[in-house]
Each structure stands twice: as structure tokens, then as C-alpha cells.
Amino acid sequence: MITxxxxxxxxxxxxxxxxxxxRATGLTTVxxxxxxxxxxxxxxxxxxxxxxxxDGAAAALCSDAGLQVTLVSERVLESLAGSVTPRGPISVIAxxxxxxxxxxxxxxxxxxxxxGNAGTMVRTAAALGFQVAATHGSVDLWSPKVxxxxxxxxxxTKLITGLRAEPGELxxxxxxxxxxxxxxxxxxxxxxGGNEPVALIIGNEAxxxxxxxxxxxxxxxxxxxxxxxxxxxxAGVAAGILMYLRMLQRP
Amino acid sequence: MITxxxxxxxxxxxxxxxxxxxRATGLTTVxxxxxxxxxxxxxxxxxxxxxxxxDGAAAALCSDAGLQVTLVSERVLESLAGSVTPRGPISVIAxxxxxxxxxxxxxxxxxxxxxGNAGTMVRTAAALGFQVAATHGSVDLWSPKVxxxxxxxxxxTKLITGLRAEPGELxxxxxxxxxxxxxxxxxxxxxxGGNEPVALIIGNEAxxxxxxxxxxxxxxxxxxxxxxxxxxxxAGVAAGILMYLRMLQRP
Numbered sequence: 265m266i267t268x269x270x271x272x273x274x275x276x277x278x279x280x281x282x283x284x285x286x287r288a289t290g291l292t293t294v295x296x297x298x299x300x301x302x303x304x305x306x307x308x309x310x311x312x313x314x315x316x317x318x319d320g321a322a323a324a325l326c327s328d329a330g331l332q333v334t335l336v337s338e339r340v341l342e343s344l345a346g347s348v349t350p351r352g353p354i355s356v357i358a359x360x361x362x363x364x365x366x367x368x369x370x371x372x373x374x375x376x377x378x379x380g381n382a383g384t385m386v387r388t389a390a391a392l393g394f395q396v397a398a399t400h401g402s403v404d405l406w407s408p409k410v411x412x413x414x415x416x417x418x419x420x421t422k423l424i425t426g427l428r429a430e431p432g433e434l435x436x437x438x439x440x441x442x443x444x445x446x447x448x449x450x451x452x453x454x455x456x457g458g459n460e461p462v463a464l465i466i467g468n469e470a471x472x473x474x475x476x477x478x479x480x481x482x483x484x485x486x487x488x489x490x491x492x493x494x495x496x497x498x499a500g501v502a503a504g505i506l507m508y509l510r511m512l513q514r515p
Numbered sequence: 516m517i518t519x520x521x522x523x524x525x526x527x528x529x530x531x532x533x534x535x536x537x538r539a540t541g542l543t544t545v546x547x548x549x550x551x552x553x554x555x556x557x558x559x560x561x562x563x564x565x566x567x568x569x570d571g572a573a574a575a576l577c578s579d580a581g582l583q584v585t586l587v588s589e590r591v592l593e594s595l596a597g598s599v600t601p602r603g604p605i606s607v608i609a610x611x612x613x614x615x616x617x618x619x620x621x622x623x624x625x626x627x628x629x630x631g632n633a634g635t636m637v638r639t640a641a642a643l644g645f646q647v648a649a650t651h652g653s654v655d656l657w658s659p660k661v662x663x664x665x666x667x668x669x670x671x672t673k674l675i676t677g678l679r680a681e682p683g684e685l686x687x688x689x690x691x692x693x694x695x696x697x698x699x700x701x702x703x704x705x706x707x708g709g710n711e712p713v714a715l716i717i718g719n720e721a722x723x724x725x726x727x728x729x730x731x732x733x734x735x736x737x738x739x740x741x742x743x744x745x746x747x748x749x750a751g752v753a754a755g756i757l758m759y760l761r762m763l764q765r766p
Contacts, residue, residue, distance in 0.1 A: 380631075384749045384751075384752060387747060387748065387749060387752075388748055388749065388752050389743075390743045390745060390747075391741040391743045391745045391746075391747055391748055392740075392741060392742065392743055393742040393743045394743075415747055416745070416747065417745075417747070420743055420744065420745055421743065453763060488759070489643075489762065489763075490642040490643060491643065491644040491762065492640075492641045492642045492643055492644045492645075492671055492672065493671065494641060494642045494667070494668070494671055495642075496638060496641075496642055496666055496667065496668070497638065497639055497642055497755070498635045498638060498639065498751065498755075500635075500749065500751070500752060501635060501638075501639050501751055501752055501755035502755075504748070504749075504752035504753075504755055504756050505755050505756055505759045508739070508756045508759075508760075509759075511740065511742065512704060512740075
């Protein structure tokens with residue numbers, strides 16, 4: 265059993281809490297038995313599983329999958345998770361390849377900063393049949409916090425990270441970029457039909473979408489009706505409504 | 516300036532972080548200038564405004580509204596907010612009366628536990644023209660965390676707390692109770708028309724809605740389509756989609 269937080273394998277796994285380290289190694293960590301199970305079902309390569317002695321669920325899961333569990337102390341598990349009551353096991357997994365946009369309905373995270381919002385969007389996208397692309401300025405989709413908030417969505421749809429911040433990239437992939445903004449006159453429900461796959465763009469929580477995006481000729485601005493008189497929806501909720509409206513009109 | 520956290524007015528305001536105390540006094544606290552401004556615009560009674568000396572926004576707002584600001588030290592403000600970097604001012608406000616369901620479209624929080632989820636739902640409800648009712652088993656809608664997450668929604672729609680956990684109460688108020696559950700065969704978008712106001716019921720995040728609710732004859736179970744093959748949407752997102760679908764078909 266590993267009881268030292270300085271153990272090199274533990275130190276290497278702990279470093280994966282940093283975005284740079286995840287990008288350099290192509291690895292990330294996931295917490296708990298559910299996400300490990302989802303990753304296994306999706307055929308993701310699992311390189312480490314760290315669990316405490318009394319973690320029966322992890323042991324059973326890994327035994328079925330022919331994976332070796334590395335036993336660690338409670339304190340080592342806490343150091344890996346960066347929280348005081350982590351849900352074991354903590355697994356190191358290979359991030360699936362995500363460079364190429366496919367020609368299918370896509371949710372685009374344009375500089376989304378909050379991991380909880382990003383995770384909720386990945387979760388909804390996976391449920392509603394959307395791939396997810398995120399600009400460089402967004403939170404890393406493979407951060408453990410985003411993965412936790414998406415409750416397995418990462419393993420049920422394709423994620424593309426490091427999108428250049430230009431709508432042309434979406435058009436080149438055959439997508440019709442549509443942007444959600446409170447200021448547009450065209451209603452979302454009237455603009456989400458069409459036979460071509462759409463790219464629904466959700467802007468930063470505080471600053472919305474930049475003007476050059478709204479004014480880009482390849483982008484179609486639409487708005488959600490808010491009869492309550494506010495212009496205020498949570499970004500994850502707005503994304504969910506837009507995706508559902510598109511799904512209802514999908515060819 | 517109040518510099519002691521033991522000052523009786525400070526101690527009384529700090530106690531409002533407890534649900535019991537809010538129910539006993541009919542008061543709650545809100546953080547920051549935006550929520551104070553929204554409360555003022557809604558005609559809410561403000562009983563205290565605590566701010567630090569360098570909080571110019573609070574001073575200007577209160578001067579315009581004829582409210583007296585009580586200056587406090589940074590440490591006192593922190594003790595009131597229960598966080599290390601509170602956004603001043605902290606205001607004590609009267610909770611508006613919320614006992615009676617009106618005969619209008621209603622979002623019902625059925626034992627929703629997470630303050631962030633509850634706040635997101637209040638925010639969306641306010642934007643889409645729904646009142647919000649919460650069962651006794653739900654997080655208190657007037658908890659400062661819920662108020663913060665709703666970004667002013669509390670002051671733009673009616674909130675009813677302490678709903679008894681029985682659908683009959685909704686029917687008596689003239690509402691058609693509709694429940695969102697992954698297991699129903701009827702699709703949400705086909706069941707949300709109708710001339711009577713609806714009550715959209717959202718169940719607990721972990722346990723969903725209880726069977727007796729699904730099987731209650733006054734309740735109509737509906738489901739959201741999830742072609743991605745999961746049965747997983749965040750409760751706040753599901754609520755947002757259901758409310759939007761209803762709004763599009765509102766008479």
C-alpha cells in the first residue's frame with residue numbers, strides 16, 4: 265500500500281490537476297466508481313486506479329475489467345483529489361483524441377469559465393446527441409471538476425478542445441453557426457430547423473459573446489424569449505433549451 | 516462604525532443564515548449591490564444595510580433610496596456573509612409573503628436539495644413567467660445561497676415555500692400537475708399545451724420523484740427525449756427545458 269504522498273506515481277497523478285500537465289501528458293483523473301465504469305464502457309484506456317483498502321466497489325469493478333488496483337492510504341487519496349472527502353477510487357485515464365470537428369450538431373463553449381457550467385453543458389449535450397467544442401479561452405473540458413459535473417457525459421459524446429476563436433473554423437467543418445444572445449430579434453425556435461448540422465455557440469457567463477462574433481456573416485444570432493422581462497438565464501440552462509429546441513427539429 | 520462581531524445587530528443578522536431563524540423572523544440577508552437594487556425596485560422592505568467605508572456603490576444606492584447605511588469593518592462583513600471575500604453591502608430584507616398559490620404557470624421544487632440548482636430554477640422561472648413553489652423538504656428558497664444563485668429572480672416572481680407534499684394542493688389551486696420523469700412514455704412537448712395553468716414538478720436530484728407522485732391520478736407524467744441514450748439531465752436544465760416548452764405553447 266502507498267502511504268506517502270511523495271511517491272512518484274502519486275505525485276505524477278496529482279500533477280494532472282493542472283491543465284498544462286493534462287495537455288502535456290494526454291491524461292486526466294476521474295473520481296469515483298461511476299465515472300470509472302463509464303470510462304471502461306467507452307473503451308477508454310485506464311492507466312492507474314488508486315483505491316483505499318475498504319473500497320469494495322473499485323476492487324470488484326477492476327477485477328471484472330482485468331485492471332490492477334493500487335492500494336493507497338486515505339491521506340494519499342485525499343492528496344490526489346484535492347478535497348477532504350474524496351469518493352474513491354481515483355483513476356488516471358487517457359483523454360480521447362479530440363482534434364477534429366465532425367459534421368454533426370455541435371455545442372460550442374465560447375470562453376466558458378465555470379467548470380460546473382461547462383460540465384452541465386457536456387452532460388446535456390451527451391444526452392441530446394451533440395458533440396462539444398470549446399475555445400482555448402474556456403475552462404479545460406478534461407479538468408476533473410468539469411468531468412465530475414458532467415456525470416459521465418464525457419464518455420458518451422465527442423469533445424473537441426482548443427478551438428481557435430473564429431467562426432470560420434465551424435463553417436469549414438460544414439456547420440451552420442448559430443449564436444444565442446439576448447439582443448437578437450430572431451427567435452431561437454424559428455431558426456433551429458434546417459438540414460445542415462448546427463453549431464450552437466454559448467458565450468462567456470459574464471461578458472456574453474464578443475461583438476465580432478455576433479456580427480460575423482457566417483453566424484446567425486438568435487434569442488430565447490423571456491416574457492418575465494429579465495435578460496437572465498444561466499449559461500447551462502440557455503444551452504440546454506437551445507439544444508432541445510434543435511433536437512425537436514433535427515432532420 | 517461597528518467593529519465587533521458580537522454587536523447585537525450583527526449577531527441578529529448573522530443568525531439569519533439559519534433556516535429556522537429566517538422562518539421565525541421573516542427576514543433574510545442578501546449580498547452585493549445588484550440584489551439590493553433588485554429588492555428595492557420590487558418594493559421589498561429593507562431593514563438593515565451593512566457596508567464597509569469604501570463601498571461607494573452601496574452608499575450611493577442607499578442615499579438615493581433614503582436608506583441608512585451602517586458602516587462595519589471588513590471582519591464584521593465577513594462574519595455576516597460566512598465567506599472570506601464577501602461582496603458588500605450585506606442587507607437584511609423582509610421576505611415577501613408567499614403562502615398562496617396563484618392560478619398561473621408554476622414550477623414546483625419537490626425536495627430539491629442543492630441551493631445552486633434551486634437558485635438556477637428560480638432565475639429561469641422568473642425569466643419565463645413562472646411562479647415557484649417548493650415543498651418543505653426542499654432547500655429554503657430564501658437561503659442566501661439560493662438568492663445569490665438566482666441573480667435577482669426572487670424579486671421578479673412570486674415564491675411559495677412550505678408546500679405540503681401532496682399533488683392535491685396543486686389541483687385545488689386550479690393547476691394541472693405535470694411531472695418530469697425519465698420513465699414516462701408521453702413526450703413533454705406534446706403535453707404542455709392546454710388553457711389551464713400547469714404545475715411542472717421537478718424531483719430531488721438523486722432520488723427523482725417518489726412513486727406515489729408519478730402514480731397520483733391528478734399528475735401527468737411526461738419525459739424529455741434523450742437520443743444520446745442516457746437518462747441524465749441536470750435538474751436545473753430539465754426544469755429550464757420544460758418551462759420553455761410550456762411557454763411556447765402558453766395560451
